[in-house]
Amino acid sequence: MKCPGHKDKEKRDYKCENKAYGSRPDQKKRRAARNKARSDAEKKGLVRKGDGKDVHHTQPNGDLRKSPVVVISASVNRSMSAPQNLRKMRNRVAKKHARKS
Numbered sequence: 430m431k432c433p434g435h436k437d438k439e440k441r442d443y444k445c446e447n448k449a450y451g452s453r454p455d456q457k458k459r460r461a462a463r464n465k466a467r468s469d470a471e472k473k474g475l476v477r478k479g480d481g482k483d484v485h486h487t488q489p490n491g492d493l494r495k496s497p498v499v500v501i502s503a504s505v506n507r508s509m510s511a512p513q514n515l516r517k518m519r520n521r522v523a524k525k526h527a528r529k530s
Contacts, residue, residue, distance in 0.1 A: 466498050475500045
């Protein structure tokens with residue numbers, strides 16, 4: 430699916446871009462892997478729907494199907510994308526996970 434080109438930000442069709450990105454085969458596989466990890470954690474009783482927790486993949490650039498996961502709060506997981514917090518947050522999550530094991 431091709432979205433029409435744009436020159437101005439006002440004319441950019443984000444809906445079309447998101448639809449095109451989400452329908453790519455590689456993105457479908459990533460989404461399926463994320464959904465499966467969440468489903469597996471729900472079956473183990475680690476998370477529930479609406480509990481404010483995220484299933485965090487500890488190897489962000491690796492294969493999501495083989496990546497070990499940790500359950501952490503959504504606010505911590507989503508703040509990791511800020512570059513200044515990334516290393517500090519990952520270390521905190523790793524230490525917390527190591528204590529539980």
